[in-house]
Amino acid sequence: MLSQADNELLTRSGKGTPMGELLRRFWMPALLSAELSERDGPPRKIKLLGEDLIAFRTSDGRVGIVEPHCPHRGAGLYYGRNEECGLRCAFHGWKFDVDGNCVDLPTSPPESNYKDTIKLLAYPTREWGDMIWVYMGPKDRMPELPQLEIGLVPTASRYVTKKWQDCNWVQSVEGALDTAHFSFLHAVLAKDEATARAALAKAAIADQSKPDDRIRWIHNDPRPRFTIHGHDAGLLIGAARKTDSADLYWRISQFLMPNHAYTPTAFPGEIYYGQCWVPVDDLTCWIYTYCWQPDRPFSNAERVKFDGGFNVHAEVDANYVPLRNLSNDYLIDRKVQKTDTFTGIEGVSEQDAAIQDSMGPIQDRRREHLGLTDVGVVEFRKLLMGAARALGNGEEPKAAQTASRYAVRAGGWVAAPDKNLDAVMTERFGHRRGYVGGQYGLGD
Ligand code: FES
Numbered sequence: 154m155l156s157q158a159d160n161e162l163l164t165r166s167g168k169g170t171p172m173g174e175l176l177r178r179f180w181m182p183a184l185l186s187a188e189l190s191e192r193d194g195p196p197r198k199i200k201l202l203g204e205d206l207i208a209f210r211t212s213d214g215r216v217g218i219v220e221p222h223c224p225h226r227g228a229g230l231y232y233g234r235n236e237e238c239g240l241r242c243a244f245h246g247w248k249f250d251v252d253g254n255c256v257d258l259p260t261s262p263p264e265s266n267y268k269d270t271i272k273l274l275a276y277p278t279r280e281w282g283d284m285i286w287v288y289m290g291p292k293d294r295m296p297e298l299p300q301l302e303i304g305l306v307p308t309a310s311r312y313v314t315k316k317w318q319d320c321n322w323v324q325s326v327e328g329a330l331d332t333a334h335f336s337f338l339h340a341v342l343a344k345d346e347a348t349a350r351a352a353l354a355k356a357a358i359a360d361q362s363k364p365d366d367r368i369r370w371i372h373n374d375p376r377p378r379f380t381i382h383g384h385d386a387g388l389l390i391g392a393a394r395k396t397d398s399a400d401l402y403w404r405i406s407q408f409l410m411p412n413h414a415y416t417p418t419a420f421p422g423e424i425y426y427g428q429c430w431v432p433v434d435d436l437t438c439w440i441y442t443y444c445w446q447p448d449r450p451f452s453n454a455e456r457v458k459f460d461g462g463f464n465v466h467a468e469v470d471a472n473y474v475p476l477r478n479l480s481n482d483y484l485i486d487r488k489v490q491k492t493d494t495f496t497g498i499e500g501v502s503e504q505d506a507a508i509q510d511s512m513g514p515i516q517d518r519r520r521e522h523l524g525l526t527d528v529g530v531v532e533f534r535k536l537l538m539g540a541a542r543a544l545g546n547g548e549e550p551k552a553a554q555t556a557s558r559y560a561v562r563a564g565g566w567v568a569a570p571d572k573n574l575d576a577v578m579t580e581r582f583g584h585r586r587g588y589v590g591g592q593y594g595l596g597d
């Protein structure tokens with residue numbers, strides 16, 4: 154349970170709010186590279202952290218993300234001409250480069266230095282991991298890009314997309330960190346083999362075309378025991394369930410400051426999944442969903458399958474809005490819900506979205522009653538709210554300065570019951586916090 158004041162602190166991301174300022178100390182995905190692929194192509198309207206912005210790709214391939222109104226008399230730069238390495242206002246032709254410098258001011262005499270005094274608000278951008286990233290904080294605090302493994306593997310070994318969500322970003326992150334819900338929300342009820350297989354292939358765990366031990370263990374033990382450790386970039390969240398023997402089945406996720414989370418499923422050789430939540434405003438967000446395979450390229454068949462949704466990736470339209478969404482009740486099928494799956498909604502992503510959106514645009518956390526399996530959510534809030542408060546007191550977030558420590562993995566493992574999370578991580582990943590940066594020359 155949170156007080157109203159704490160709920161506001163946690164969920165509001167506008168400029169000048171404590172959480173908004175914390176988020177602005179980190180790089181954020183602003184667009185997929187594919188959304189702005191054309192040099193001198195049309196500018197795009199975007200909205201991030203409550204700020205309306207314009208994105209454009211120049212003749213030399215650089216990306217600008219700038220305020221939407223021309224500093225001359227406020228015309229919308231969206232209607233401008235994107236030409237010769239800058240965006241030219243359609244009203245009187247003032248032109249700006251990606252850094253917000255006014256590079257041409259044709260309404261002033263050529264000898265005037267008036268244009269040197271004109272500046273358009275422009276945020277630094279980077280392109281990395283098939284995404285365009287933006288930094289919206291103070292320039293003198295700009296960190297390195299977080300070294301997430303999705304950006305370290307070759308292009309052929311990753312797949313990145315995004316999806317719209319109709320709720321505040323925080324409750325959606327909390328949904329990802331609460332891995333206990335897998336025993337219910339994503340459960341398959343069908344008893345006959347063929348229906349169960351079909352439901353699993355569509356709705357339950359990515360890459361599973363048939364029931365396996367892990368699914369049975371998840372369903373048989375709805376009370377995983379959590380162990381959580383902090384590290385330089387965020388939180389390691391381990392949940393141990395019973396198996397058929399004395400061994401424990403561990404599902405281990407990562408939360409990476411301030412808005413990334415990795416799923417806990419992958420065994421060695423399987424696909425790793427991550428998500429990054431970027432507030433559009435306080436009531437909606439984009440979720441960048443990505444997966445990677447460090448050992449090999451993805452096949453075309455796999456890419457087609459990712460496009461079809463049914464896992465972390467949703468099935469989306471051309472504007473990245475999920476086909477099954479709030480406006481159509483996620484196409485819930487009550488007959489399927491009675492007999493085949495716990496929700497009657499197709500797709501893991503869509504099942505998550507339905508439940509997260511259903512809490513209301515911003516969950517009223519004054520009314521919640523947390524239990525033992527919510528410990529990941531509690532630790533996440535403590536970390537985030539603590540960092541926002543500390544920043545308000547002048548203490549910069551450490552995670553922003555430790556870019557290399559984002560090179561971690563999350564996943565699953567079966568281990569002897571006497572092994573603690575450190576030992577399980579070492580067995581599974583060769584490092585007690587799942588760090589793999591050494592493989593990419595980022596140091597030990
Ligand atoms: S309003 Fe943009 S050039 Fe005049």
Ligand SMILES: [Fe+2]
Nearest residue numbers: 328338339505
């Ligand atoms: Fe889920």
